[in-house]
Amino acid sequence: MSPRGSTDHSTDWPGVRLHVVTGKGGTGKSTVAASLALALASRGKHVLLCEVEGRQGIAQLFDVPPLPYAERRVAHGPDSAAGQPGQAGDVYALAIDPESALMEYLSMYYRLGRAGKLLDRFGVIDFATTIAPGVRDVLLTGKVYEAVHRNRRGKNHRQYDAVVLDAPPTGRIAQFLDVNSELAGLAKVGPLRSQADNVMSLLRSRLTTVHLVTVLEDMPVQETADGIAELHRSGLPVGGVVVNQVRSRALDDEDREQAMAGSLPREAIETDLVKAGVDVTPQLVDGLLQEAREHAERRALEDSQRARIAALDVPTYDLGRLPDGIDLGGLYELAADLIDQGMA
Numbered sequence: 001m002s003p004r005g006s007t008d009h010s011t012d013w014p015g016v017r018l019h020v021v022t023g024k025g026g027t028g029k030s031t032v033a034a035s036l037a038l039a040l041a042s043r044g045k046h047v048l049l050c051e052v053e054g055r056q057g058i059a060q061l062f063d064v065p066p067l068p069y070a071e072r073r074v075a076h077g078p079d080s081a082a083g084q085p086g087q088a089g090d091v092y093a094l095a096i097d098p099e100s101a102l103m104e105y106l107s108m109y110y111r112l113g114r115a116g117k118l119l120d121r122f123g124v125i126d127f128a129t130t131i132a133p134g135v136r137d138v139l140l141t142g143k144v145y146e147a148v149h150r151n152r153r154g155k156n157h158r159q160y161d162a163v164v165l166d167a168p169p170t171g172r173i174a175q176f177l178d179v180n181s182e183l184a185g186l187a188k189v190g191p192l193r194s195q196a197d198n199v200m201s202l203l204r205s206r207l208t209t210v211h212l213v214t215v216l217e218d219m220p221v222q223e224t225a226d227g228i229a230e231l232h233r234s235g236l237p238v239g240g241v242v243v244n245q246v247r248s249r250a251l252d253d254e255d256r257e258q259a260m261a262g263s264l265p266r267e268a269i270e271t272d273l274v275k276a277g278v279d280v281t282p283q284l285v286d287g288l289l290q291e292a293r294e295h296a297e298r299r300a301l302e303d304s305q306r307a308r309i310a311a312l313d314v315p316t317y318d319l320g321r322l323p324d325g326i327d328l329g330g331l332y333e334l335a336a337d338l339i340d341q342g343m344a
Contacts, residue, residue: 010342011344012240013209013240017161017207018144018162018165018208018209019209020167020177021164021211022170022212022213022227023244024171026220027213028215029169030051031244031334032211033051035319037091037162037164038077038331039336040161041077041090041091042344044089045162046090046160046161048071048094048147048163048164049093049094049163050144050164056095057166058166061326062074062075066095067093068095074093075091076088076091096143098139101139101143141179142198144163145195145199148202171223173227173230174230174231174233177234178200203236205237208236212240213241216305224309224312225312239314239315240317241309241315242317242343243318247298247320247321248320249299255296256299262289266285266289319334319338
């Protein structure tokens with residue numbers, strides 16, 4: 001299906017229907033996934049934003065009630081961003097849990113219906129998804145596959161231009177996506193194996209890309225590098241790296257070097273403070289100089305992490321730290337940044 005109100009060739013990821021977003025815990029991957037979904041909707045696309053970890057992170061970000069196992073509209077793309085009035089898209093959200101996905105699977109392939117509910121009552125479904133994690137991941141990714149390949153003629157089925165998956169953290173992403181390996185030995189034939197094969201055909205195709213979220217700190221950057229290497233080994237498509245929570249640069253390079261060396265001109269700083277009407281004390285100036293030095297040192301560490309990210313040789317996008325925290329307005333702001341940088 002062609003996107004509404006824009007063309008794919010204006011982005012770095014033309015033709016991609018499934019954007020998988022992962023990242024180390026605490027880097028803001030759910031925020032980035034939500035922002036990317038809004039950015040795509042602002043391009044005029046109808047987008048499904050999915051989560052699979054049971055945290056109800058989407059509901060919290062969009063300030064809506066907890067999501068059921070059903071697709072609910074959570075946001076509307078601004079008309080102006082779509083380029084054509086009245087052509088903005090929508091963001092729908094879905095929280096996928098393995099038990100509901102298994103019930104749907106049993107109903108679809110085995111037509112169990114009421115019997116499936118009895119299995120759920122006796123805890124069989126919980127047992128199945130716990131004892132065989134590979135089955136769990138096939139069910140979760142299988143629902144995403146269905147949303148991407150949904151037939152527009154299906155009764156009461158909404159078709160989407162793009163699906164954004166808020167996926168598990170980087171340390172588990174290759175295992176989560178490589179469902180064929182996880183299912184080895186559990187199901188060699190039958191509908192479950194067929195579903196796993198279909199999922200892998202999507203995940204390894206040009207319709208899919210996996211984006212990684214990091215911040216400019218040692219452990220998240222290292223996990224990002226490890227995640228990219230593991231995705232490559234699994235034959236899974238690597239997208240871009242989103243550097244999240246980027247701080248503004250309060251000092252230029254010359255001032256930064258002076259701050260780190262402790263050689264900022266104290267008298268000039270005191271003069272500027274007096275001109276601004278500030279009651280200058282030695283303690284105040286000492287505190288400002290110390291803060292400047294700490295900022296300069298943090299900048300130096302961040303620059304070293306930037307060099308490591310650049311060496312990964314993948315597209316990189318920056319999202320700034322929002323001083324007032326994340327709300328719907330902040331998500332739209334981040335979405336606009338992603339559009340400006342060509343990610344959506």
